[in-house]
Amino acid sequence: MTYREEIIGDARLILGDCREILPTLPRVDAVVTDPPYMFTTASAGNGKLNPWADMVNSAVWYADMIKLCRARLPPDGGVIWWFLNWKTLPVLQKAVFDNRWQIESLLVWDKEWIGPGGPNGLRPSYELVALMVNEGGGLKNRGLPDIWRHQWASSRPSGHPAEKPLSLMFEIVAQSPGRSVLDPFMGSGTTGVACAKQGRPFVGIEMDDAHFDLACRRIEEAWKQPRLFEEPKPKPVQ
Secondary structure, three states: OEEEEEEEOOEEEEEEOHHHHHHHOOOOOEEEEOOOOOOOOOOOOOOOOOOHHHHHHHHHHHHHHHHHHHOOOOOOOOEEEEEEOOOOHHHHHHHHHHOOOOOOEEEEEEOOOOOOOOOOOOOOOEEEEEEEEOOOOOOOOOOOOOEEEOOOOOOOOOOOOOOOOHHHHHHHHHHOOOOOEEEOOOOOOHHHHHHHHHOOOEEEEEOOHHHHHHHHHHHHHHHHOOOOOOOOOOOOOO
16 A cells, blocks of 8 residues: 655655556666665574575565566566575575576675674675576676675664665666666665766665655655656657
8 A cells, every 4th residue: 555655856766565556657768776685594592403494485575576577567577676685595496496597697795894693604705696687688888797896884874774875776766777666675765876976867765664754755756856867767658
């Protein structure tokens, strides 16, 4: 159920459950999103001895979301950028395979910062972004590497716990084909800000009221600023 909708510049922002809203939307050229990484596998201080059942349950949810997002792409093109971490990778792989699809590439985001780690392992300094491509689609720039460096730290400028750096989202949007972008897990709206700075149409969905209000404010402010660059819009057909 949709509770609220805002139109800001070329952005359409919707407060509600993306599972209900996605089937009602028109097609877009790219999906750029940072969904929940995985259902928790910890049931006690030391975690479960065998969390595989939880991972399989997560894969079912992931598969449903990927199906909904892919249905919004053109049948002969379009891409999905899907954020994840290493623990989520086998879950996402199963979900993609269950959709008779594949992960085309795995982008490594080097944070140029070392985060806190557990008592026994390595401290993390990267996250991942899976790139899925519809047949007939792909990236224009065939010289892109699979490691991108965008500095990040423990502080989050907008207060969202999973916020990503604007520079990273800007580059992902810039490298995506076409013009229109969809983010079904909008959060604080960083994908929408990146689209606004490039003059791209954007559709964002968020179900948390506070995060939605924050995204609206950030995207509205971005649309007030001059465009960093804007792709020419196609001429109307007579």
